[in-house]
Amino acid sequence: MKKITGLVFLLISFSAFAQQDPLFSQYMFNKLALNPAYAGSREMLTIDMLDRYQWVGIDGAPRTFTVAAHMATRNNKVGLGLYAYRDALGPTINQGLMATYAYRLLLGKGTLSFGLQGGFKYFDFDWRQMNVEDPDYTFNPQDVQRMIPDANFGVYYQNNRFFAGLSSKQLFQNEYGLAVVNEKTTYTKLLRHFYGMAGVAVPIDDKIVFRPSVLAKFVKNAPMQVDVNASLLFSNIFWIGASYRTEKAIVFMTEFRISEKFRVGYSYDIYLNELQPHNKGSHEIRLGIDLDLYKERMLTPRFFF
Numbered sequence: 001m002k003k004i005t006g007l008v009f010l011l012i013s014f015s016a017f018a019q020q021d022p023l024f025s026q027y028m029f030n031k032l033a034l035n036p037a038y039a040g041s042r043e044m045l046t047i048d049m050l051d052r053y054q055w056v057g058i059d060g061a062p063r064t065f066t067v068a069a070h071m072a073t074r075n076n077k078v079g080l081g082l083y084a085y086r087d088a089l090g091p092t093i094n095q096g097l098m099a100t101y102a103y104r105l106l107l108g109k110g111t112l113s114f115g116l117q118g119g120f121k122y123f124d125f126d127w128r129q130m131n132v133e134d135p136d137y138t139f140n141p142q143d144v145q146r147m148i149p150d151a152n153f154g155v156y157y158q159n160n161r162f163f164a165g166l167s168s169k170q171l172f173q174n175e176y177g178l179a180v181v182n183e184k185t186t187y188t189k190l191l192r193h194f195y196g197m198a199g200v201a202v203p204i205d206d207k208i209v210f211r212p213s214v215l216a217k218f219v220k221n222a223p224m225q226v227d228v229n230a231s232l233l234f235s236n237i238f239w240i241g242a243s244y245r246t247e248k249a250i251v252f253m254t255e256f257r258i259s260e261k262f263r264v265g266y267s268y269d270i271y272l273n274e275l276q277p278h279n280k281g282s283h284e285i286r287l288g289i290d291l292d293l294y295k296e297r298m299l300t301p302r303f304f305f
Contacts, residue, residue, distance in 0.1 A: 021169060021170075021193050021217075022052070022062070022064040022066070022085065022087045023052070023054065023062070023064075024050070024052065024064075024284070025052075025227075025243065025251045025253060025267040025269055025282070025284050026050065026253055026255075026265055026267050026284055026286055027197070027215050027227065028197075028199065028213050028215075028229065029048065029255065029265055029286060029288065030048060030050055030066065030068065030286070031156075031165070031197070032048070032068040032070055032081055032083050032100065033066055033068060033083060033085070034154075034165075034167060034169075034195050034197070034215075035115065035154035035155075035156050035165045035166075035167035035195060035197070036081070036098075036100045036101075036102060036115030036116055036117040036152050036153065036154045036167070037079075037102050037113040037114055037115030037154035037155050037156035037165060037167070038070070038079075038102070038113070038115065038154070038156050038165065039070040039071075039072075039079030039080060039081035039100045039101070039102040039113070039115055040070060040071060040072030040073070040076075040078065040079020040080065040081070040102055040104060040113070041072075041079065041104075041111065041113065041156065041158050042070075042071075042072075042290070043072050043076065043294075044071060044072075044290050044291060044292045044293065044294075045069070045070075045071040045290070045291040045292075045293050046068075046069065046070055046071065046288065046289070046290055046291075047067070047068070047069045047288070047289040047291075048066075048067070048068045048069075048286060048287070048288050048289075049065075049066070049067050049286065049287045049288075050064075050065070050066045050284065050285070050286040050287075051064070051065050051284070051285050051286075052064040052065075052282065052283070052284045053282065053283045053284075054269075054282040055278075055279040055282060056279055056280040056281055056282065056283065057278065057279045057280045058278055058279050060089065060090035060091070061089075061279070062087065062088065062089045063087075063088045063089075064085065064086070064087045064088075065085065065086045066083070066084065066085040066086075067082075067083075067084045067085075068081065068082070068083045068084075069081060069082050069083075070082075070100060071293065072104065074294060076104065077103065077104050077105075078101070078102065078103060078104065079100070079101070079102035079103075079104055079113060079115065080100065080101060080102075081099075081100035081102075082097070082098070082099055082100065083096075083097075083098045083100060083117065083119075084096065084097045084098075091125050092123070092124075092125055093123070093124045093125070094121065094122070094123055095121070095122045095124075096119060096120065096121040096122065096150070097119045097120060098117040098118065098119035098150075098152065099117065099118055099119055100115060100116070100117045101115065101116050101117075102114065102115035102116075102156075103115075107157070108159070109159045109160070110157055110158055110159030110160075110162070111157070111158055111159075112155070112156075112157045113155070113156045113157070113158075114154075114155055115153070115154045115155075115156065115167075116151065116152070116153055117151060117152040117153075118149070118150075118151045118152075119149070119150065119151075120147055120148065120149055120150070121147070121148055121149075121150050121176070121190075122145075122146070122147045123145065123146045123147075123148075123176055124145050125145070146175075146176060148172075148174040148175070148176060148190075149172065149174070150169075150170060150171070150172050150174065150190065151171045151172060152167065152168065152169040152170070152171060153167065153168055153171060154166065154167030154168070154195075155167070160201070161200060161201045161202075162198075162199070162200050162201070163197070163198065163199050164197065164198040164199075165195070165196070165197045165198075166194075166195070166196050167194070167195045168192055168193065168194050168195075169192065169193045169195070170190040170191060170192050170193055171192065172190070173189060173190055173191060173192060174189070174190055175188075175189055175190075176188050176189060176190050191219050191220055191221075192219070192220070193217065193218070193219045194217070194218045194219070195215065195216070195217055195218075196215070196216045197213065197214065197215045197216070198213065198214055199211060199212065199213030199214070199229075200212060200213075201233075207234060207235045208232060208233070208234055209232070209233040209236075210230075210231075210232055211230075211231045211232070211233055211239075211241070212228075212229065212230045212231075213228075213229045213231075214226065214227065214228050214229070215227040215229075223246075224246075225245065225246055225247055226245070226246045227243050227244070227245050227246075227251075228243060228244050229241055229242070229243040229251075230242060230243075231253075236257070237256070237257045238254075238255075238256055238257070239254060239255040239256070239265075240253070240254045240255075241253050241254070245269075247273065248271065248272040248273040249269050249270065249271050249272060249273075250269070250270045250272065251267055251268070251269050251270075252267065252268050252270075253265065253266065253267035253268070253284075254266055254267075255286075260290065260292075261289060261290055261291065262287070262288070262289060262290075263286075263287070263288035263289075263290070264285075264286065264287055264288070265284075265285070265286040265287075265288070266283070266284065266285055266286070267283075267284040268281055268282070268283060268284075269281050269282035269283075269284075
């Protein structure tokens with residue numbers, strides 16, 4: 001039954017016009033994956049690694065691993081970054097590598113950035129995971145391997161109390177996952193995804209900061225998805241929060257700063273929809289590394305990451 005369920009999800013993702021980007025619960029710590037204009041906003045070399053294990057208990061459920069690195073140049077006007085990911089769903093594997101450039105303008109007490117990402121995405125079908133009694137001869141590995149170029153664009157504003165950003169991904173809308181079935185060529189198409197995010201930091205006292213944030217995601221022919229988060233930051237070291245996602249999911253998350261250079265984060269999703277009886281939630285583990293290459297620089301307070 002679990003294999004059947006996993007195959008159903010695979011077919012839906014393969015042919016339906018739905019959200020094709022990986023899902024992240026800790027989006028507020030993984031903004032480079034959503035908005036290229038975020039590059040350089042932390043004024044240091046920042047490396048984030050994230051591993052998401054979704055729908056635990058369902059065979060072939062999504063598994064996503066990402067690595068993002070970005071920094072500002074010495075004059076603080078340019079942000080540079082790299083973003084790589086591997087997203088697996090059943091036998092389908094999506095991988096990508098994107099280079100990021102952001103131009104940063106001082107605007108009042110904050111910065112306004114315009115960012116562009118460009119790179120390649122690779123789609124593959126892992127036939128070793130398929131176990132069928134009557135193989136269809138019209139399917140073969142050569143039909144579903146594909147590498148395509150792609151680009152993303154974003155705008156991002158941040159000061160030490162507020163952030164907001166707008167971005168669009170899959171700008172080229174290239175063909176993806178080409179296949180030939182019964183002498184007919186069919187393909188899935190990458191659709192443009194649109195993201196809007198915002199958050200504010202409200203100090204309660206010298207050691208506690210309240211940080212609400214929101215993320216909205218939209219793609220054609222799919223309902224808009226909204227994540228609403230509320231969190232508390234203690235002594236700029238320990239962070240705890242919860243989110244509600246409009247696909248009927250609740251997320252609990254936390255982050256702890258081990259030292260000046262290392263941060264670890266964890267989130268757990270609980271689903272309140274028809275998936276609830278069939279899975280044990282979703283786990284997301286993250287490691288952040290901060291390297292201050294310009295030690296003479298005066299860094300802004302780290303209310304946002």
